[in-house]
Structure formats: C-alpha cells, structure tokens
Amino acid sequence: MSFGLGVTGFTPKRLADIKAELEADFKSRLGAAINIDPQGPLGQIIGTISERESLVWEEMEAVYYSRYPSTAEGVSLDRVVEVTNIFRLMATKSNVTARVSGTNGTSVPAGFTASVSGSPASRFISAASGIIGSVSSGYVDIVFEAETAGSTQAPSGTLTVIETPVSGVTSVTNTLDAVVGRETETDTQLRIRRAITLNRPGTATVNGIRNAILNVDNVLQANIVENDTGLYDSDGRPPHSFEAVVSGGNDADIAAAIFASKAAGIETFGEESETVVDSQGTSHTVKFSRPDNKEIYLRVTITPNVDPNEGTVYPSTGDDSIISAIIEFSDAIYVLGHDVILSQFYTPINTIEGVFGILVEASLNGSSWQTTNISVAADELAVFDTSRITVVHA
Numbered sequence: 001m002s003f004g005l006g007v008t009g010f011t012p013k014r015l016a017d018i019k020a021e022l023e024a025d026f027k028s029r030l031g032a033a034i035n036i037d038p039q040g041p042l043g044q045i046i047g048t049i050s051e052r053e054s055l056v057w058e059e060m061e062a063v064y065y066s067r068y069p070s071t072a073e074g075v076s077l078d079r080v081v082e083v084t085n086i087f088r089l090m091a092t093k094s095n096v097t098a099r100v101s102g103t104n105g106t107s108v109p110a111g112f113t114a115s116v117s118g119s120p121a122s123r124f125i126s127a128a129s130g131i132i133g134s135v136s137s138g139y140v141d142i143v144f145e146a147e148t149a150g151s152t153q154a155p156s157g158t159l160t161v162i163e164t165p166v167s168g169v170t171s172v173t174n175t176l177d178a179v180v181g182r183e184t185e186t187d188t189q190l191r192i193r194r195a196i197t198l199n200r201p202g203t204a205t206v207n208g209i210r211n212a213i214l215n216v217d218n219v220l221q222a223n224i225v226e227n228d229t230g231l232y233d234s235d236g237r238p239p240h241s242f243e244a245v246v247s248g249g250n251d252a253d254i255a256a257a258i259f260a261s262k263a264a265g266i267e268t269f270g271e272e273s274e275t276v277v278d279s280q281g282t283s284h285t286v287k288f289s290r291p292d293n294k295e296i297y298l299r300v301t302i303t304p305n306v307d308p309n310e311g312t313v314y315p316s317t318g319d320d321s322i323i324s325a326i327i328e329f330s331d332a333i334y335v336l337g338h339d340v341i342l343s344q345f346y347t348p349i350n351t352i353e354g355v356f357g358i359l360v361e362a363s364l365n366g367s368s369w370q371t372t373n374i375s376v377a378a379d380e381l382a383v384f385d386t387s388r389i390t391v392v393h394a
Contacts, residue, residue, distance in 0.1 A: 010064040012057040019050040089185040091149035096178035104133030106168030113163040123147040154178035156387035204263035212261035219249035223336040241267035244288040245379045255286040291381040297388045303357030314354030319391040330384040340374035
C-alpha cells in the first residue's frame, strides 16, 4: 500500500502499519529468530518508535486537511476562508439602557458597574457618565455594556445589583431586556456562511449584496428589497433601484459594502445616506435603511396541571420558564420581515411540563388583543421583550 500524498489524497501510516514495518525490518537485519515479543526489550523499543512515528503521521494528516474548508478547524479555518475575503464573526457584547436612581446632581461615572440579580457573573458597565436629575428628577438613563463579549442575558428588571457603589446612587434597573450579544461564530457556522456567501452567480445580485452586508462587522441582519420595474413602487423606491434594510453595523462600513457589491448605474434607496469615494476619486451617495422595530406584546393563557394524578404538576417557576422559552425562540426565528405567527409559540411553551391548555394572543399596544397573526413588512422587525409578555392562568 502506498502512503503519503498521492493522486487519491493523503494516506497516513497508522500505528499497526508502522509496527509491522519495524518488526519486519528488525528481523531482516538481526535475523528471523529474534524475540520481538511486546514485553521484551526489542518489542518495547519497536512499540515506542511506532507510537512516536504514528504521531508524526497524524500531524502530517492534520496539516493536509487544514487546507480545506470542510475539514480545517479553528485558526486554520480562519486562514482558509480569508482567501475568499470571508472572516469569522467574533463575539459582541450585550448592551442595555438602565435607569440609575438617586439624589439629584449625583454624577454617575463611566465604568459604574451593575450585575444581574442571581447571576453575579453577568456584569454590565456604564459606557458613559451621567448626572442624576439632568433630564428628569431622581434618575438618569445610561447605556450599559456587558463586561465580557457573548450572549450575556439581562431580562427586564433584573439588572439591579450595584457592584461599584457611588454616593448618592440608590438603585439601578433595566425596564427592557438587554440586546443580547453574539457568541464567536463556530467552525460549523462559519462553514455554512461561507457556502451561502459563495453560492451565488455574481456579486451584483440580491443575495450577493445581502451577503456583502452580512460580512460587515457587527451587522446582525439584512434584507434587500428591489424594484426591478420601470415605475416607482408603492413605497417610493425609484425604478430599477433597491433598498437595503440593515440591523447593526457601522453606517460607513455598510455603505461601502453596498457600493462595492451593487451593479453600476443601479440606484440605492433608503432613509440613511453615506458618501463613498470610488477608486477614481468620485464621490457617490449610498442610501440604505434601518429597520422599524415593531414592539410585540404577548398574552399567554395556560391551563396548569395542579393534580399529580394527572401527570407532571406545573412548577412554581413555570411562568418565568414560559417567558424565557418564548424569548429564546423569538431570538432564533424572528428576522427582518418575518410575520408574527402565533401558532409557532405553542412549540416553546409546550417544552414546559405541566401545561394542559394554551391560548396565545398578540397586541401592538398592550390593550387590544388578537388571536390572528401580525403582518411584518420587509423593512420591519418584530421585537419581543420579557416586559411585554404576560402569562395568565385559566
């Protein structure tokens, strides 16, 4: 059998192959009658050499496979996808606006730290300073950023523990959930995104432009709405134009990605605009839009099981578990332009044991409730928050 690099790829020598070769070599040199029993001196020497040589072959095999996106791992995968101008998405930090209350005139410094009740490792640090009472008496709203990158959770009303006391500050809390950060993209996620990015006939397509935007640092979502007709559409898009709706990311970086991927002569449309200078020194105005957040209220009416004879009893923490399950589900499935389909919420709710009956109602104002789905336009994003989800027992 041929080992090493050949027309069929790389074939490594395994431990058994190496051991058999060494045994045959020792016998040819020292005589067929030598004792190569594994417990004997020569057998021990052959075993040691075989093991070390097999490790070298395994390392050569790893080096060979590190050249391919389907088999490379970690930094090697980063280097491979970089060839096609694709880079691993790194972790981002969660952020939340928290209300710091206390004595008017108290200065709250940047670096003021608070943590989530019951989760001391979930620490958030004020990104800027503020003065209590400067806008409204008794408090000041300050943006906080998670101490570490990743999906640090802070549901509404839980960021309440003051870690760095400041004289004059009496309390801190968040009225809405934190905007959860992103974990570093895994190897599997990076491979999938690379395949999607490269699986297009050309750059100046809807998919091509969208993928270019998604590769911009800190961009979370993107939608492309095109008007390929010769007339203005119902939303005011000019003929032969497109509107990029983008969540997250830097304005200038987004505009540069759009300009680099769109076709020449095609107009961009949107509420935001940036100037991009081309290779000839000519300035171009690139437009795009930010999504309109559609705040969704949910009222979940359940019939909890209270009789052990009927099965698992509904737990005392069931309401909180239902809300958490809904938020986790919505974070995963609700993207730009995705309608709110009420029947979809039965799946996460049913993961909580002890629930017999379920009725899900939705609202856009918290007072007028409906059991029908809520339409979400392509430039809108359905936004869910624990403060807007209520669990009612029938």
